[in-house]
Amino acid sequence: MKQYFKNYFRNFDYGLLFVYILLMLFGLVMIYSSSIWVSIIQYDANPNFYYNRQLVNIILALILFTVAVITPYKRLSNKSILGLLLAVMFILELWLLIAGNSVNGSRSWISLFGLMNFQPSEFAKLFIIIFFAGTFYRKSVNRGSMQLLTFDDVSYPLGMWLFIVLVVGFETDLGALVIIVAIALVVVITSGLRGKTLGRIFGLLSALGVVGMIGILIFKWDTVFNASRRGRITSYLDPFSDPLNSGYHVVNGYYAIGAGGLEGRGLGQSIQKLGYVPEPQTDFIMAIIAEELGIFGVSIVILGLGFIVMRGYYIAMSTKDPLARMLAAGISTWIGLQTFINLGGLSGLIPLTGVTLPFISYGGTSILLLSVAMGILINVSTHHKLEKRK
Structure with a gap:
C-alpha cells in the first residue's frame, strides 16, 4: 500500500489540481x-x-x-457502488416528483431536511457518467470485450437514463436536460461499442426522444412556454x-x-x-x-x-x-x-x-x-x- 501511494503521488496530476483549486478560490x-x-x-x-x-x-x-x-477509479464499476448510486438517484427523483420546489419556473429543487437545497439534476449528471461507464465496463469484462456487447447488455442503463430524462423534462429544466442528454451520448460513443449496436441505440433514443418531447409539450406547454421562457427567446x-x-x-x-x-x-x-x-x-x-x-x-x-x-x-x-x-x-x-x-x-x-x-x-x-x-x-x-x- 505504501509503495502504491508513493507511485501514485509521484505521477499525480498536479496541473489539474492547481487549476481546480485556483478556480474555486477565484470563484x-x-x-x-x-x-x-x-x-x-x-x-x-x-x-x-x-x-x-x-x-x-x-x-x-x-x-x-x-x-x-484516493479511491481507485476502477472501483466505480463495482456492482455494490453502482447499486448504491442507482438507489440514491431513484430516491432523489421520486422525492423531487413528490415534494420538489419550483425556482424560476423549474421544479428542480428539494430540501434536504432543512440543511440545504439540493438539485437532483446536478447529481444526475455525475450519476449518468459513472453508471453508464461502470455498467458498460462490467459487461465488457464479463463478455471479454466491449465490441462483443449487444443492445440487450446496455438496455438497463439506457432505461434508467430515459427515466431521468423524463423527470428532468417534466421539471422543465431545459439546460440540465441538454447536458444530461449530451453526456450520455458522449459516454456511449466513446465506449467502444460496435457500430451496429450504436446504431440501434441511437435509433431507439431518437424515436423515444421525439415521443418524449411531444409528451412534454402536450402536458407541460404552459410551463415550457411560460412568460419567463418566452421572454428569454425574445x-x-x-x-x-x-x-x-x-x-x-x-x-x-x-x-x-x-x-x-x-x-x-x-x-x-x-x-x-x-x-x-x-x-x-x-x-x-x-x-x-x-x-x-x-x-x-x-x-x-x-x-x-x-x-x-x-x-x-x-x-x-x-x-x-x-x-x-x-x-x-x-x-x-x-x-x-x-x-x-x-x-x-x-x-x-x-x-x-x-x-x-x-x-x-x-x-x-x-x-x-x-x-x-x-x-x-x-x-x-x-x-x-x-x-x-x-
Missing part, C-alpha cells in the same frame, strides 16, 4: 464581491452571507474531492427591443461586460451588481468578473476551464482503458458544455437557460458534485500516467 472571491448588495438589500442579511455559505460548501467539496482522488432574438422587460437580463449583462473593457473597473467596483444584473453571484457572475477585472479576470476563468476540458479529452483519446476513456470524456463534456451554455447565454449566442458557471458560480450542489467529478478525473489522469510508464 469564492468573486462571489463575495458580486453578492454584497444582494445580501444586504434583497435579503437583509450579513454582507458575507453568500461568501460564508460558499466557503462551507468548498470545505465539504474538498473532503469529497479527496475521497474521489431577448435572444433582439434584447434591445424590450430592454426594460424581456431583454433586461441580457442588456445589463452587456453593459457590465462593456464597462469592464480591457482592464476592468477594479475588484469590488462593479455598478451592474447593484440591482441591475439579476443573480450576479450565480448565472451572471461572469458579467461581474468582466466588469471588475476586465480581460484578465475573464481569461483566468476561460483558460482554466478550457485546460480542464482539453486535459480530460486528451486522457480519453490516449488511454487504452475503456472505463477511463468513458469517465474522462463524460466529465469533460459536462464541464465544457455547461461552460458554453452559461457563457453562450450571457453573450447572446444562445438563449438564457439558468445554467451556472462551473467552479465559479455560487451553489452548493454544483460545487460538491463537480469536485467529486474532478477527483475522479485526476484519479483517472494519474493512473493514465502510471499506465504509460508501464
